[in-house]
Amino acid sequence: MPLRRGGSDRKVQLISKVDLFSECNQKELSRIASLADEIEVDKGTVLTKEGLPGRECFVVSEGKAKCVIRGKRVATYGAGDVFGEMSLLDNEPRSATITAESDMVLFVVDSRSFWGLCEEAPSVTRKIMKSIAQRLRRVEKAPT
Secondary structure (H helix, E strand, O other): OOOOOOOOOHHHHHHHHHHHOOOOHHHHHHHHHHOEEEEOOOOOOEEOOOEOOEEEEEEEEEEEEEEOOOOEEEEHHHOOOOOOOHHHHOEEOOOOOEEEEEOOOEEEEEEEHHHHHHHOHHHHHHHHHHHHHHHHHHHHHHHO
16 A cells, blocks of 8 residues: 655545544644545555454545445445544454445554544543544434
């Protein structure tokens, strides 16, 4: 996976749309964006594998990926979508296999950098926890 360096404004703009970081202010978003490496992947690249350890999350900048759980396609990810955030937070095995359906550009934040930021900026940690709680509440209210 070749590494690219893109404009930080584009990173901040995209990361600001990620639910996990939606409560963060511009300064915090810039800090998060500074942690993200920009990579390019080819169509067909397996980005996460269900059941295997995960230590990073991905934000889609360009392209599309499919999400498969227990052999069943459950979602498609495109620009502005995030995946892998649960393993970033808890270091548990991946809950899905994500495969690039086209060539893609992704921003990747690894666990070590993320937790370093959380230690440096407790306000980011609080805002992420709030976003997670809101997400769980939406899931609880969703029809089954």
